[in-house]
Amino acid sequence: MSNELHVDAPAGVPFIDITREFDAPVSRVFEAHAKPELVAQWMGPRELEMDISEWDFVSGGRWSYVSTAPDGSTHGFRGMFHTVRADEFAIQTFEYLGFPDVVAIESVTFEDLGDDRTRIRIHSVYPTLESRDGMVASGMEGGMDVGYQRLDALLS
8 A cells, every 4th residue: 555544642642643645636535525425435444334324524514423343233423523624624523422521623634735646634632641542542543544445445
């Protein structure tokens, strides 16, 4: 894979920085984040089935989905899109319903690298170092890596 996922969770601070590049123009990468029918095709591990009940990728919009594993276990997630600027930027909240009351605030920047390439930068801030460490320990990096590989395939 030519576009590696970079996850940085510095010691002692409650945030995660994520960077990933894509071989597609910003407009297509942004669209894949904006349209629920596209999000369902790439987000998360392959073995999970995603049921999106709400995905309104606009300023003030909400999102909610449930992932179902092959063994039938489910994992719910929800949040709000506070600010969305087409092909540029989004600020959202992220909550895993398995740990209620732990809400991260994430900014996602879509950078045009030229030559039909895009870089995504995510800065995710957690309410405590403990909750940030829990997210890191959850396997989120592996799930994101597979999801972004799936997004590469969708964009190609």
